[in-house]
Amino acid sequence: MNADAMLIEHMMSPKNYGKIAYKNSEGIGKNPQNGEKVVVYMHIKEDEPVPYIDNIGFEAIGCTTTVVAGSMLTEEAKGLSIEGARNLVAATKALLEKLPEEDASCSEMVALAIEAAVDTYEKRKEDASYPPITYYVATSCTPKEEEKDENPTD
Amino acid sequence: MKTLLIKTHEAWLEMLFTGFMSHTRNRETLYDFSDILFRHFTWIEHAMIKAGESYDYDRDNIPIKVERLDDMLKTIVNRLLEIDLQLMGLEDRDLAERISSDIRYMVDTLKEMNDEVITAFSVSRKLPNIELTKEATDALTLFLFEESYKEYELIMIYNYLKAHSDDVFLNRIFQILIDESFFHLRSFGDMMAKMGILGVPRVVMKELYQIEDVTAFLKSGIKEELAAKEECRRLSEAVANESPKLARFFDFINNQENYHISLMKEALAYYESKKGAHA
Numbered sequence: 001m002n003a004d005a006m007l008i009e010h011m012m013s014p015k016n017y018g019k020i021a022y023k024n025s026e027g028i029g030k031n032p033q034n035g036e037k038v039v040v041y042m043h044i045k046e047d048e049p050v051p052y053i054d055n056i057g058f059e060a061i062g063c064t065t066t067v068v069a070g071s072m073l074t075e076e077a078k079g080l081s082i083e084g085a086r087n088l089v090a091a092t093k094a095l096l097e098k099l100p101e102e103d104a105s106c107s108e109m110v111a112l113a114i115e116a117a118v119d120t121y122e123k124r125k126e127d128a129s130y131p132p133i134t135y136y137v138a139t140s141c142t143p144k145e146e147e148k149d150e151n152p153t154d
Numbered sequence: 155m156k157t158l159l160i161k162t163h164e165a166w167l168e169m170l171f172t173g174f175m176s177h178t179r180n181r182e183t184l185y186d187f188s189d190i191l192f193r194h195f196t197w198i199e200h201a202m203i204k205a206g207e208s209y210d211y212d213r214d215n216i217p218i219k220v221e222r223l224d225d226m227l228k229t230i231v232n233r234l235l236e237i238d239l240q241l242m243g244l245e246d247r248d249l250a251e252r253i254s255s256d257i258r259y260m261v262d263t264l265k266e267m268n269d270e271v272i273t274a275f276s277v278s279r280k281l282p283n284i285e286l287t288k289e290a291t292d293a294l295t296l297f298l299f300e301e302s303y304k305e306y307e308l309i310m311i312y313n314y315l316k317a318h319s320d321d322v323f324l325n326r327i328f329q330i331l332i333d334e335s336f337f338h339l340r341s342f343g344d345m346m347a348k349m350g351i352l353g354v355p356r357v358v359m360k361e362l363y364q365i366e367d368v369t370a371f372l373k374s375g376i377k378e379e380l381a382a383k384e385e386c387r388r389l390s391e392a393v394a395n396e397s398p399k400l401a402r403f404f405d406f407i408n409n410q411e412n413y414h415i416s417l418m419k420e421a422l423a424y425y426e427s428k429k430g431a432h433a
Contacts, residue, residue, distance in 0.1 A: 008277055011299045012353035018215055039359075059359050064299045067356060 011064055014071040016078070020057040025124060027116025028134040029109040036062040036106075038070055039132075040113040044082070044121055052081045058113065066106040073110045082118055089115045108137045155207055158240045159198045163213045165233045166191035171218050171354055172226040174340075174347040175274040180223065180267050185340070187260050194253050199317050201246055211310050211363060216354040223270040234261050276350030284400060290392040297389055298346050299353070301382065305339035306355035307362060308332075311371075314363040327421045334414060338407065369429070372422040376415055383411045 023041040030037040038060045045054040056077055058070040073092060077085050092111040096104040112135035123130040169191055173184030202209050220226050234257045241257075244250040279291050286294065309332055316328040346352045365371045386408035394401040 005277055008279075008295065008351055011295075012275070012351055013215070013217065013219065014356060017356050019212070059357070061359055061362060064296060064303070 007068055010068045010071040014067050016057050016071065016074040017067070018057050018059060020055050022055070023057075025117045025121035026132040027113050027118070027120050028132055029111070029113030029116060029137065030134055031062075031105060031109055031137045033137075036060075036066065036109065038062065038066060038109045038113040040074065040110075040117040042117045042121065050081045052079060053077055053085060054079070058110070062106060062109065065103055066109060069103075069107040069110045073107070073114060077114055082121070085114060085118050089118075105137050112137060155198060155202050155205070155244065156209055158237065158244065159195065159202065159209055160213050161233060161237050161240060162191060162195045162198055163211065164216055165230060165237060166195055167213075167216055167354055168218070168226065168230050168233060170339075171216070171343065171352065172223065172230065174343040174352055175218075175220075175226065175272050176223060176270055177273075178268065178270060180270065183263060183267070187263075190256055190260070194256070196313065196317065197249060197253070199313075201244075201249060203317060205245075210360050211314070211358055212360070213357055215357070218352065218354055219275050220272055223267070223272060226272075227264045227267055231261050231264050234264075273350060274347035274352040278350040280350075281345065281348055281397075281400070284393075284397040286393060286396050290389075290396065293389060293392055295349070295351060297385060298342050298349070298351065301385075302339060302342040302346060302353075303355040304378075304382070305335040305342065307358050308335040309339065310358045311363045311365070315365070315368065323424060324421060327417050330417060331414060334410065338410075341403075341407070369422060369425050372418050372425070376418050376422070379411045379415045379418065383408050386411070 020041045020043060023043050024046075025042045025044060027040050027042075028037060029040075038058055041057045041059075042053055043055040044051050056074045058074050060066045060070055073088070076088055080088060089111045092107055096108055099107060116133040116135045120130060120133045123133070166188055169184055170188035173181050173188060176184060199209065218226065238254055238257050241250040241254050279295060280286075312328040312331045312335070316325050316332070319325055319328070343352065386404045390401040390404035390408065393404070
């Protein structure tokens with residue numbers, strides 16, 4: 001399957017979209033610029049030597065790129081330990097500057113929602129009623145075409 | 155009634171998207187049946203509002219990737235039979251009988267439908283007799299995913315607003331906008347099936363339709379319609395050389411947005427005048 005076909009597959013049937021039946025954490029990634037957001041629902045299996053994410057789901061108010069990023073990253077996160085999930089978030093953040101601005105913002109929002117869910121899980125070990133943490137994106141989400149229209153060169 | 159609403163919602167979308175997959179006259183029947191199921195959905199919703207039951211538009215994801223039409227038809231028949239069973243618990247017996255009668259007819263008809271080979275998931279990304287550049291194909295692909303979801307989202311939002319409003323003036327506007335979004339969703343779904351990239355839109359998040367500030371929603375909705383117009387204009391330009399027919403279609407959708415914007419402006423002025431009268 002080439003890259004195009006793989007992306008289209010994620011568009012046609014996003015993986016892990018929606019709430020999950022049993023969760024013990026959730027986190028939110030938000031873009032304050034345009035109100036877009038991603039919510040990640042997580043169930044971390046605890047009765048194991050190394051607890052790991054055994055189920056994950058997400059919902060999004062956002063564009064198709066956000067949904068594709070959510071589909072890919074939650075699929076990657078499934079089966080990871082807390083440490084592994086943090087590494088995934090760090091690796092995604094490190095990749096952001098190589099992405100076009102509008103794609104970077106969408107991927108960052110998903111990565112932050114995963115990070116927020118992991119942090120909420122840690123907080124809930126001390127306080128079971130700890131509310132879901134929200135993190136805000138740092139990258140801007142201005143589609144290139146709009147930038148072009150706003151700054152005509154001719 | 156909650157389960158009944160969810161199952162009917164899922165059956166409506168299954169029926170509609172199976173209609174997109176069909177290459178034959180089955181398509182018209184499936185479209186008609188999906189309209190009937192959408193009406194069932196609104197009747198059940200109305201019954202829930204009357205009974206003071208809380209509800210939302212959550213549902214399961216709907217897998218539709220099949221190789222033969224029969225596979226989907228069997229799934230839908232099972233879903234309809236499940237709904238019929240759920241109807242036994244419905245207090246409003248007239249409503250239950252009305253829906254049940256429709257279901258019996260639909261099940262019989264679906265069982266008699268001829269099978270078809272499905273190409274709606276081939277990922278060919280080609281429209282019959284139209285050669286597009288890679289750039290135009292990518293732009294069209296993204297547009298179809300964005301806008302098919304958007305139209306579904308709008309149907310759900312305006313339906314929710316309509317279900318919770320007794321205002322004749324506003325409900326007329328909401329109904330027109332629902333009908334227009336249905337037309338757009340069908341046009342885009344049809345095109346997605348032809349390009350082999352058909353997918354059911356994702357579940358709409360609650361906060362999008364359980365709107366607290368309708369005027370803010372309408373204002374941002376007008377901006378979104380303007381952005382959609384711009385996207386249609388760009389697509390029309392991108393495909394004009396390869397397919398004047400496709401370009402005309404996007405010009406047509408672009409011009410339809412003008413009407414949506416004027417309806418939304420009418421609704422906005424109405425809400426604001428009501429707000430002013432209460433101030």
